[in-house]
Structure formats: C-alpha cells, structure tokens
Amino acid sequence: MSEARLPLVPQKTEALPRLGSKSGFISWVASTDHKQIGIMYLLSAAVFFVIGGLEAALMRAQLGTARSTFLSPDAYNQIFTMHGTTMVFLVVVPLMIGFGVYFVPLQIGARDLAFPRLNLLGFWVLVFGGVLLYFSFVAGGAPNAGWFSYAPLSEHAYSSGVGLDYWALGLLAAGIGTVIGGINFIVTVLTMRAPGMKLTQVPMFVWTSFINSFLIILALPALNAALVMLLADRLLNAHFFTPDSGGSAVLWQQYFWTFGHPEVYIMILPAWGMLAEVIPVFSRKPLFGYQFFAASSVAIAFLSFAVYAHHMFAVGLGPAFDAFFGASTELIAIPTGVKIFNWIATMWGGKIRYTTSMLFAISFIVLFTIGGVSGVSFAIFPTDWQTEDSYYVVAHMHYVLFGGTLFGVLAATYYWFPKMTGRMLSEKWGKWNFWMTMIGFNMTFMIQHFLGLAGMPRRVYTYNDNPGWTLMNLISSVGVIFLGIATLMFFWNVWISWRKGELAPDNPWDAWTLEWATSSPPPIHNFDQLPPIRSRRPLWDLAHPEDADYLHKNPENQRSAEPPRKPEGRTADHA
Amino acid sequence: MSEMTNNNRRNSVVYPTLEPTKPAMEKNQLGMICFISSEAIFFLLLILAFVYYRNDVAPVNSPDWPTAKNSLNAPLTAFFTVFLFSSSLTIWFAERAIHAGKKLTACIWLIVTVTFGSIFIIGQGIEYADLLGEKNVTISRNLFGSTFFTMTGFHGLHVFLGLVAISIIGFMILTGAIKGKNSAALNTISVYWHFVDAVWAVIFTLVYLPLLFS
Numbered sequence: 001m002s003e004a005r006l007p008l009v010p011q012k013t014e015a016l017p018r019l020g021s022k023s024g025f026i027s028w029v030a031s032t033d034h035k036q037i038g039i040m041y042l043l044s045a046a047v048f049f050v051i052g053g054l055e056a057a058l059m060r061a062q063l064g065t066a067r068s069t070f071l072s073p074d075a076y077n078q079i080f081t082m083h084g085t086t087m088v089f090l091v092v093v094p095l096m097i098g099f100g101v102y103f104v105p106l107q108i109g110a111r112d113l114a115f116p117r118l119n120l121l122g123f124w125v126l127v128f129g130g131v132l133l134y135f136s137f138v139a140g141g142a143p144n145a146g147w148f149s150y151a152p153l154s155e156h157a158y159s160s161g162v163g164l165d166y167w168a169l170g171l172l173a174a175g176i177g178t179v180i181g182g183i184n185f186i187v188t189v190l191t192m193r194a195p196g197m198k199l200t201q202v203p204m205f206v207w208t209s210f211i212n213s214f215l216i217i218l219a220l221p222a223l224n225a226a227l228v229m230l231l232a233d234r235l236l237n238a239h240f241f242t243p244d245s246g247g248s249a250v251l252w253q254q255y256f257w258t259f260g261h262p263e264v265y266i267m268i269l270p271a272w273g274m275l276a277e278v279i280p281v282f283s284r285k286p287l288f289g290y291q292f293f294a295a296s297s298v299a300i301a302f303l304s305f306a307v308y309a310h311h312m313f314a315v316g317l318g319p320a321f322d323a324f325f326g327a328s329t330e331l332i333a334i335p336t337g338v339k340i341f342n343w344i345a346t347m348w349g350g351k352i353r354y355t356t357s358m359l360f361a362i363s364f365i366v367l368f369t370i371g372g373v374s375g376v377s378f379a380i381f382p383t384d385w386q387t388e389d390s391y392y393v394v395a396h397m398h399y400v401l402f403g404g405t406l407f408g409v410l411a412a413t414y415y416w417f418p419k420m421t422g423r424m425l426s427e428k429w430g431k432w433n434f435w436m437t438m439i440g441f442n443m444t445f446m447i448q449h450f451l452g453l454a455g456m457p458r459r460v461y462t463y464n465d466n467p468g469w470t471l472m473n474l475i476s477s478v479g480v481i482f483l484g485i486a487t488l489m490f491f492w493n494v495w496i497s498w499r500k501g502e503l504a505p506d507n508p509w510d511a512w513t514l515e516w517a518t519s520s521p522p523p524i525h526n527f528d529q530l531p532p533i534r535s536r537r538p539l540w541d542l543a544h545p546e547d548a549d550y551l552h553k554n555p556e557n558q559r560s561a562e563p564p565r566k567p568e569g570r571t572a573d574h575a
Numbered sequence: 576m577s578e579m580t581n582n583n584r585r586n587s588v589v590y591p592t593l594e595p596t597k598p599a600m601e602k603n604q605l606g607m608i609c610f611i612s613s614e615a616i617f618f619l620l621l622i623l624a625f626v627y628y629r630n631d632v633a634p635v636n637s638p639d640w641p642t643a644k645n646s647l648n649a650p651l652t653a654f655f656t657v658f659l660f661s662s663s664l665t666i667w668f669a670e671r672a673i674h675a676g677k678k679l680t681a682c683i684w685l686i687v688t689v690t691f692g693s694i695f696i697i698g699q700g701i702e703y704a705d706l707l708g709e710k711n712v713t714i715s716r717n718l719f720g721s722t723f724f725t726m727t728g729f730h731g732l733h734v735f736l737g738l739v740a741i742s743i744i745g746f747m748i749l750t751g752a753i754k755g756k757n758s759a760a761l762n763t764i765s766v767y768w769h770f771v772d773a774v775w776a777v778i779f780t781l782v783y784l785p786l787l788f789s
Contacts, residue, residue, distance in 0.1 A: 067658065114602045115606060118606075179610075183610055186606075190598065191600065191601075195593045195595040196595075217612055217613040218616055221614065221616040221617035222617075226620065226623075227719075228729070232714060232721060232725055236715055238715060238720075238724075240624060248628075255620055260662075552594035
C-alpha cells in the first residue's frame with residue numbers, strides 16, 4: 001500500500017483488546033473498549049482517593065489537638081486546597097463518569113458508547129489535568145487558596161507562586177475531559193439504545209447519568225471561562241478579578257458558583273441513580289415512582305442553575321438577591337426529598353436482602369437526609385450568616401458527598417463488582433468494611449456540626465483550646481483512623497476477591513436490567529443477543545412471561561407485595 | 576444465595592428481535608450540538624464579562640484611557656464581518672452540492688468558505704496589530720483590553736480551528752476519502768461553523784454596532 005492510499009483517519013483493523021486477556025500493557029493506554037476505560041476511570045479515581053484521603057488524614061492529625069505544630073500554616077493551606085480539589089475533580093466526578101462509561105452502554109444494550117475514541121481522549125485529558133495539578137508540588141508549591149480559589153487571594157499579587165497556575169490549568173484540562181464524557185453520554189443514550197427500548201424504559205442509572213451529562217456540558221464551561229480569565233489575570237496581567245485595577249472579586253464568585261452549584265449535583269445525581277438500581281433489586285420490587293424519580297431529577301437539573309448564590313449569602317449582595325436564592329434553595333429540596341420517598345416506598349413491603357450493597361444503600365438514605373436537612377438550614381440566610389465558613393458547613397458537605405455519593409459508590413461497587421470482574425466481593429469483608437466506614441464516618445463528621453455551631457472556623461490550621469473544642473476535634477480525628485482501616489479493608493476485599501473470590505454467575509443478584517443479561521465479565525462485544533425489551537425490567541419479563549411487566553398497566557403498583565419467587569435451579573424453561 | 580445463581584445462563588434460545596428504534600438524530604451532529612451548547616456557555620461568560628465592565632471609568636489623569644469607542648475601527652471590522660457571515664452561506668452551498676452528488680462544486684464552495692474565513696482572520700490580525708502597536712491597547716492595559724482580547728481572541732481561535740477542520744474535510748472530499756451523498760463530517764462541521772458565526776453576531780452587536788450608529 002502506498003503512502004497516499006492510507007486513509008486520513010486510521011481505521012481499526014484488529015479486535016479491541018479484551019479486559020483481563022493477555023493483550024498487554026498497551027490495552028491499558030489505548031483500548032477504546034468502554035468497559036476497560038470505565039475501569040481505568042475507577043482505578044485512577046481510587047489512586048486519587050488514596051492521595052486525597054491521606055491529605056485529609058494529615059489535616060485531622062494537625063487538628064487533633066489545640067495549637068498543634070504538626071503542620072506549618074502554609075503546608076496546611078496547600079493540603080486542604082489539594083484535598084478539596086482532588087476529591088471533587090479527580091475522585092467523585094471520575095467515579096460518576098467511570099461507572100457511567102462502564103454501565104450506561106450495558107444497561108441500554110449497546111455495543112459501546114457513541115464515540116469510543118472520544119471516550120478514551122476524555123479519560124486521558126482528565127488524568128492529565130490531575131497530573132498537572134499534582135505536578136505543582138515539585139514545581140514550587142501546591143495551590144493554597146481553597147478549592148474555590150477566591151479572588152483576589154488567588155491573584156498574582158497575593159499568591160505569586162506557580163501553584164495556582166497549575167491549579168487553573170489542571171482544572172481546565174480536567175474540565176475539558178469531563179465535558180467530553182458528558183457529550184458522549186447524551187449522544188449514547190439518545191442514539192444507541194437497544195431495539196425497542198424507549199427513553200421511558202431505560203434504567204434509572206441511565207436516566208441520572210443522562211441528566212447529569214446536561215449539567216456537565218452546561219456547568220463545566222462556566223468554570224473553564226472563569227479559569228481562562230483567572231489565568232489571563234495571573235499570566236498576562238489582565239484585570240478581571242483584581243479590585244485595585246477596576247476588576248471585581250465578586251464576579252469570580254458569581255462565575256465560580258455558576259459552575260460550582262450544578263457541580264454539586266453532578267457529584268450526586270449518578271449516585272442517586274445507583275441507589276435506584278440497588279434498592280429495587282435487594283427489595284425485590286420495581287422502583288417506586290419511576291416517572292417521579294426521572295422528573296424530579298430533571299427539575300433538580302434546572303433548579304441547580306438557579307440556586308448558586310446561596311454560596312454567597314455572606315458577600316452582602318442585598319436582600320432581594322438573598323431572598324431569591326434562599327427561596328430557590330428551599331425549592332430544590334422538594335425534588336430531592338421526592339427521591340428519598342421513592343427509595344423508602346420501594347423498600348416498603350419489599351423482601352429486603354441485607355447484602356453489603358443494600359446496607360450502604362440504606363445508610364445512604366439516612367446520611368444523605370441528614371446532609372440534606374443541614375443543607376436546607378443554609379437556605380435560611382440568617383442561619384447561613386452564622387454558620388458560614390464554620391465546621392457546620394464542612395459537616396454538611398461531607399454528609400452529602402461522603403455519606404451520600406461515596407456510600408452510593410460503595411453500594412454500586414458491591415453490586416456491580418461481580419459483573420465487572422466475574423467474581424463476588426467477599427460479603428464477610430464487606431460487612432466489616434460497612435460497619436467501619438459507618439462508625440468512622442459518623443465519628444468524624446457528626447461532631448463537626450457541633451464544632452461549627454460552637455464557632456470553629458474552617459480552613460484555619462489551628463485553634464485555641466476553647467471549651468470542648470479539643471475533645472470534639474480529637475473525637476473527629478480518631479474517627480479518621482476508623483475510616484483509614486475501612487478503606488484498607490475495602491481495597492483488601494477488592495484485591496482478594498478479584499484474585500480468588502467466589503466466581504460470579506451472570507446474574508448473581510437476580511436483577512432485571514440488561515447488564516445482567518450477558519456474561520460476567522461481559523465479552524468485548526457486550527451481548528451475544530439481547531432479550532426483547534418491552535418494559536423497564538426485560539429480565540423479569542424473560543423469567544416470568546406469564547406475569548411480565550408489559551402485561552400490566554402499572555407494574556410498580558401491581559407489585560406492592562413480595563413478587564413470586566422463582567423455583568430452585570431454574571434454567572432454560574422460560575423460552 | 577443458591578436460589579439466585581444460574582438463573583440466566585445464556586442458552587441456545589434465540590430471542591425474538593424487536594423493531595430497531597430510529598435514533599433521534601445522526602450521532603455526530605448531535606454530538607456537535609452538545610459541544611456547541613457547552614461552548615455557548617463558555618462564550619456567554621466571556622461576553623458577560625465584557626458587558627459587566629463596559630462602563631469602566633478612567634482613573635484621574637489618564638487622558639488616553641482606551642475604550643471601545645476610542646480604540647476600535649468599527650467600519651473596517653464590519654467590512655471583514657461580512658466575509659465571515661457570507662462563509663456561513665457558502666458552507667451551506669457546499670452541503671447542498673454534496674447532497675446533490677456534485678463533489679467538485681462542494682469543494683469549490685469549501686475553498687470559498689475557507690478563503691472568506693481567512694479574510695476575517697486577517698482582518699482580526701490587522702485590528703489587533705493596530706490596537707497593540709499604534710494605540711498601545713493590550714490585555715494588561717485596562718479592563719477594556721482584558722475583556723476585549725479574551726473574548727475576541729477565543730472567538731478567533733475557534734474560527735481558526737474551524738478553518739483547519741473545513742480544510743481537512745475539503746481535502747478528504749477531493750481525495751475521495753469521503754464518499755457518498757451524505758457526509759456526516761461536513762454536516763457536523765457546518766453546524767460548528769454556523770455556531771462560530773452566531774457567536775460573532777452577538778459580539779459584533781454588543782461591541783461594534785453601537786459604535787457604527789453613534
């Protein structure tokens with residue numbers, strides 16, 4: 001073949017490398033298989049989670065006692081900035097995208113995402129952003145202005161090191177990678193669904209990932225625009241956010257939170273979807289109020305753009321401004337509350353199986369509700385003025401992001417690990433993992449509500465021994481030890497189960513969505529053949545043709561009691 | 576767990592197949608629409624910054640404080656803008672030609688599009704040279720410079736990348752790498768190109784149009 005005959009865009013001629021096969025190291029760099037990229041997302045998130053977790057442990061070590069000198073103030077500033085940035089951009093978002101990349105195509109019966117190569121690009125751009133961010137440590141000091149880098153502190157005059165340049169560039173890259181993922185999800189869900197599968201029949205995790213993608217593609221560019229302006233300020237001496245030359249520091253806040261609040265929902269929406277997969281399966285009932293769940297997610301997506309300034313009540317934007325955003329924040333609690341009732345009503349009257357996955361899911365509901373209640377308390381802006389920048393805020397956001405998102409991710413991990421690896425996670429280690437996480441989490445963060453109400457400010461490297469502060473801080477810091485052990489248990493469980501765990505059948509949980517209709521792990525082409533899709537639970541219909549969902553007008557009401565159990569050892573008699 | 580295992584081993588049963596669902600839209604074009612929605616927010620914020628700082632007041636004792644009014648040559652930019660807007664029309668002609676199977680015509684229209692786009696970029700270059708050289712208006716001079724150069728600079732970058740992409744597609748049509756009467760690549764880049772034009776329409780309206788009529 002002559003040079004000129006080569007196609008401009010190289011065509012793939014060999015089969016894509018299969019996960020787990022001996023296709024070599026290169027498949028971990030260049031495979032466009034969504035399953036492998038999904039696992040790459042999850043692994044990179046795990047690496048950054050360990051780094052971010054160690055940073056949190058260092059902070060709690062410093063704060064364990066009053067007037068500690070374990071860390072210097074400067075080191076503390078760098079560490080809390082990196083902890084927040086890492087957890088938001090390099091852990092939670094990649095976890096949400098990673099599970100989506102793996103399971104959205106499987107759940108809609110597709111061969112891959114709509115743009116497999118774009119998918120790979122998005123992953124590496126995101127990782128590149130993470131590497132850029134951490135390179136700052138060796139390039140002359142990490143960023144130290146908090147995860148939202150308020151101007152003018154983040155400007156050259158006050159942070160002359162290179163740390164914030166790396167922060168802005170790293171986030172720009174991570175943001176672009178995330179947008180690429182979002183575009184891919186939207187197109188995949190709209191164009192790649194299996195024959196017969198309507199948009200109203202896709203699993204709820206697909207719905208939440210889909211809605212989440214709209215938030216991603218519309219919110220992340222706001223951050224990117226703000227970062228570009230910050231970089232222009234820092235590197236080219238522009239004046240966007242420098243008050244001393246006419247710029248506005250408040251404009252940075254407006255822009256940042258225009259992105260920042262939708263980002264909060266970007267970090268939780270797919271986790272809600274995960275719960276809407278796990279809870280029905282382990283309660284043996286269809287999800288209660290599918291339409292309400294989807295519609296409330298859409299409502300949240302819209303409202304999330306109209307609540308951002310509740311992060312800015314302390315700025316002093318005026319009573320009309322505060323009243324609007326206080327009211328809209330209270331409004332967004334309604335669709336969020338709808339979901340809590342969806343989950344509870346799904347469990348109600350169900351035959352609940354207390355697997356590790358379900359335990360994490362149930363505790364999610366409890367912990368997320370606590371975080372939600374403290375969240376609504378901020379909507380009342382006089383309360384917000386009192387608690388702003390205190391540990392009450394820290395407690396709140398960890399209840400929604402750790403007690404919420406991370407518990408959801410753990411529930412999803414225990415639920416989907418058999419599908420991803422072909423092995424069951426050990427339930428014994430899982431139960432230990434759950435209880436240690438539960439104890440450690442509540443010990444660390446529950447007490448911080450009271451610390452915050454007692455007036456302890458956040459982002460300050462030490463404190464005076466005011467009455468009770470040392471004791472409360474010590475309890476919080478001891479909790480981190482439990483969380484550390486829980487994390488070790490989790491990784492040990494993943495490792496040992498992956499090496500020699502019980503072999504997983506195709507459908508270990510007797511679940512109903514399409515990802516369980518193929519082998520564990522799925523072959524490179526995902527499905528040999530798809531079951532017919534006539535309702536939201538194709539595998540239920542397949543196993544119970546006489547009582548299929550599509551025969552009922554409203555199956556979720558039909559199945560208010562325990563569904564009939566399948567006879568033992570049933571295999572192929574449902575044809 | 577025993578009752579849960581082995582209940583769905585794949586077997587020799589062949590399931591009935593259902594009618595394939597017709598996708599809502601061609602996927603490349605849909606992807607591009609998602610991308611430009613994202614870009615729209617990006618530009619919206621850059622433009623908002625310009626609008627927010629439009630009334631930046633000169634400090635005392637600075638007689639040559641640059642503003643849009645005293646720095647920009649609006650009629651000249653209007654002249655170059657005509658070329659950019661026309662290029663949206665010519666890329667549409669190229670699309671029509673390819674749907675009609677006239678590849679050569681399509682290529683000619685694409686060359687015209689690239690030429691028009693390049694003229695616009697050259698116009699922007701002339702404007703920048705004038706501002707940076709003659710009038711000493713830079714990104715670090717004052718808020719007008721910061722907002723103007725960031726906003727128009729990013730737009731110029733998008734025009735440039737669009738020209739590169741259109742050139743590649745034109746080349747692919749010419750060499751036969753793109754066959755058939757329906758090129759998703761051309762349809763997709765055309766969506767992008769219209770978007771770049773639309774952004775300029777907004778910028779032009781906000782920045783230059785008031786100067787033309789004042």
